[in-house]
Amino acid sequence: MNTVEKFKYDRRNVKAGIAHIGVGNFHRAHEEYYTDLLLEYPDQHNWGICGIALLPSDEKLVEALRGQRGEYTLTVCGRDGRDQAFLIGSLVELLWSVEDPGAVIAKLADPAIRIITMTITEGGYNLDKSTGEFILANEGVQHDLKHPAAPSTVFGFVAAGLRRRMESGGGPVTILSCDNLQHNGSTARRAFTAFFEAQDTALAGWVAANVTFPNSMVDRITPAVLPADRERLNASNGTDDAAPVYCEDFIQWVIEDKFAAGRPAWERVGVEFTGDVTAFENMKLSLLNASHTMLSYPAFLTGYRKVDDAMHDERFARYLRDFMDKDITPYVPAPGTVNLDEYKQTLIERFGNRSVSDQLARLCFDGVSKIPVYIMPNLGKMLRDKADLTRVAFFAAAYRRYLKHGTDDNGAPYTVDEPWLTEEDRKLIASADPDVFLGLSPFASVDLRGDARFPVLYRKMVKELEEKGVSPVLEAVLRS
Numbered sequence: 001m002n003t004v005e006k007f008k009y010d011r012r013n014v015k016a017g018i019a020h021i022g023v024g025n026f027h028r029a030h031e032e033y034y035t036d037l038l039l040e041y042p043d044q045h046n047w048g049i050c051g052i053a054l055l056p057s058d059e060k061l062v063e064a065l066r067g068q069r070g071e072y073t074l075t076v077c078g079r080d081g082r083d084q085a086f087l088i089g090s091l092v093e094l095l096w097s098v099e100d101p102g103a104v105i106a107k108l109a110d111p112a113i114r115i116i117t118m119t120i121t122e123g124g125y126n127l128d129k130s131t132g133e134f135i136l137a138n139e140g141v142q143h144d145l146k147h148p149a150a151p152s153t154v155f156g157f158v159a160a161g162l163r164r165r166m167e168s169g170g171g172p173v174t175i176l177s178c179d180n181l182q183h184n185g186s187t188a189r190r191a192f193t194a195f196f197e198a199q200d201t202a203l204a205g206w207v208a209a210n211v212t213f214p215n216s217m218v219d220r221i222t223p224a225v226l227p228a229d230r231e232r233l234n235a236s237n238g239t240d241d242a243a244p245v246y247c248e249d250f251i252q253w254v255i256e257d258k259f260a261a262g263r264p265a266w267e268r269v270g271v272e273f274t275g276d277v278t279a280f281e282n283m284k285l286s287l288l289n290a291s292h293t294m295l296s297y298p299a300f301l302t303g304y305r306k307v308d309d310a311m312h313d314e315r316f317a318r319y320l321r322d323f324m325d326k327d328i329t330p331y332v333p334a335p336g337t338v339n340l341d342e343y344k345q346t347l348i349e350r351f352g353n354r355s356v357s358d359q360l361a362r363l364c365f366d367g368v369s370k371i372p373v374y375i376m377p378n379l380g381k382m383l384r385d386k387a388d389l390t391r392v393a394f395f396a397a398a399y400r401r402y403l404k405h406g407t408d409d410n411g412a413p414y415t416v417d418e419p420w421l422t423e424e425d426r427k428l429i430a431s432a433d434p435d436v437f438l439g440l441s442p443f444a445s446v447d448l449r450g451d452a453r454f455p456v457l458y459r460k461m462v463k464e465l466e467e468k469g470v471s472p473v474l475e476a477v478l479r480s
Contacts, residue, residue: 002085002237004073009039009089011069016050016093017264019107021154022119023051023061028088029074029222029247031117031178035090037269047264050093050113052104054154062096064242070094075233075246077355084249085237097157101150108161111170114261116161118188119178120154123369123420125191130444134194145199155195162196162211163203172210172260178218180289181373182281185215185256214256217280219288221350222247223358248356250346254280279335286328288347290374291320294391295351296363297398302470303410305360311352315474321348322478323391331381361417367399368420371442380446389454394477396448397461398470400437403429409469434462 018035020027031049038044051070053062065072070091076084097104107113126135135141144156151157158175165173175192177184192213196204223229225244233244253266257273267273274280292307298319299310310316324344334340350356379392407413421429421441428436435455438448448454464473 002075002083004085004087004237004239006087007036007039007089009042009045011048011089011092013042014039014045014048014090014092015112016107017047017112018049018115018117019052019113020049020117020119021052021054021157022121022124023053023058023065023091023094024119025225025245025247026218026220026222027117027119027178028072028091028245030218030220030251030253032088032090033074033086033251034253034266034269034271035264036086036088038264038266039090041265041268044264046112048092049090050095050107051091052107052157053094053096054098054104054157056098058096059098061243062094062099065091065094067242072243072245073233073237073239073241075237075244076249077246077353078249079349079353079355081355083236083355085239101157104157105151105160105164108158109164109168109170111165113173114171115174115176115259115263116158117176117178118154121366121369122179122181122373123366124154124179125181125187126153126155127187127191129368129372129441132190134191136194136198141195144195148199155192158192159196159199159203162207163200166203166206166210172212174212174214174259174261174263176214176216176255178216180218180285182285182377183215183278184281185213185258189213210260212258212260214258215277215281216256217252217254217277217284219252219284220247220250221353221356221358223356224362226359246356248350248353250350252284279333283332283335283338283340283343285374286332286378287324287344289370290328290378291323291347291351292363293367293370293374294323294395295320296360297367297402298395298470298474300360300364300414301398301402301405301408302474303408303412307358307360307363308352308354308356310360311348315471315478317348317352318478319391319474320351326388327382327391328378330387331378361414364402365417366419368418368425368440368442371399372445376443376445383446383451383454386453389457390477390480393454393457394461394473396438396443396458397434397465400429400434400462401465401470409471434459 071089074086074088095104126138140153144151144153151160177188181187253271254277256277304310425441428440
């Protein structure tokens with residue numbers, strides 16, 4: 001049984017200086033973990049976290065955490081098979097907008113809150129996949145533009161909080177995205193600024209002068225916690241935690257040091273501050289996140305449901321090594337003193353971590369938002385350079401098969417979870433013509449159909465997947 005290591009600071013002395021929107025598993029394994037370590041320093045007690053939940057579906061988590069005063073266990077799963085369990089205490093307040101929207105707005109306006117962090121997912125920034133423009137026509141956005149005092153979206157709530165902050169002299173604030181997006185701070189600034197300009201030009205002007213949006217790179221594999229995981233974690237830790245989290249032993253956070261109203265001394269606990277996170281972002285998104293996405297649909301269709309199981313199949317391990325070495329490394333300069341070969345080997349070990357045993361369904365979720373960020377930027381460069389397109393064409397064909405079929409190669413049914421598919425996307429998926437699928441919204445940033453080579457390879461892969469299934473086609477890809 002694991003011994004749970006409890007924080008040593010007195011939570012009664014901790015005040016919230018950070019408001020975090022989106023209190024999910026990743027946030028609780030990453031930012032709250034780092035902050036929990038930092039709160040052991042008495043001079044950092046003004047940097048506790050107030051969690052803010054905005055969705056009706058957050059009710060169970062809010063109830064669970066409130067029942068435990070915001071405390072929960074985090075089990076860190078070592079690649080050597082040894083786990084460590086921690087009791088995390090950095091979440092000192094928790095608000096739920098469905099229950100009390102006024103309290104959320106007041107908290108965002110509170111001068112004590114000097115940083116607003118967020119994990120709202122790649123799709124949560126409401127940007128058009130092909131143009132990158134903010135989608136003003138979104139139903140929730142339209143509601144909030146017309147009803148600024150009764151917001152429903154993250155944009156409306158942040159606008160209402162900052163407006164009150166502006167009017168009351170609450171001072172500047174930093175908005176720090178912790179989502180897996182390249183230039184996530186720039187993305188957040190573009191999305192929120194577009195909303196502010198459409199709703200309140202005075203607010204937009206105040207934000208331009210008083211709010212910063214640092215870019216950051218975040219990394220820690222954190223699986224979803226299923227009921228069976230909850231029972232397993234509690235049995236292992238000797239606890240009765242209604243909201244446990246588990247994650248891998250690797251963790252990284254690199255942040256552009258551009259804060260409007262001070263910041264925690266996170267560097268004391270391993271966070272890296274830099275003037276430019278671009279190289280770190282490019283390395284992580286192009287290698288880790290892209291490899292996760294490349295693995296997801298082919299491995300799932302083969303019948304695997306866990307990432308580690310797929311990675312212990314040498315065919316998939318080699319497929320990802322080839323992808324990293326041949327398709328990505330030519331375009332990824334190593335930042336600082338990072339050894340890229342060691343980084344890639346560490347990724348293979350992390351993916352195969354039996355203790356973490358991440359779900360492939362989590363990696364398959366919301367490809368519409370992930371593919372434009374993780375796959376398409378590098379694919380555009382590969383098309384330009386006439387590079388080998390075999391693996392990426394195989395991936396595109398597997399994605400089509402996943403969206404169309406609803407059963408894997410063993411006949412097991414599954415449910416496709418793609419919340420951002422458009423009606424046009426659904427028509428393209430339904431078409432019997434494989435080329436039509438290449439017009440899908442996540443591919444929009446690159447003209448795949450206009451390339452001389454990609455459609456030929458892709459059609460070949462579609463045909464072979466239909467006739468043979470994933471495994472024989474994967475083996476042929478490896479031989480090529």
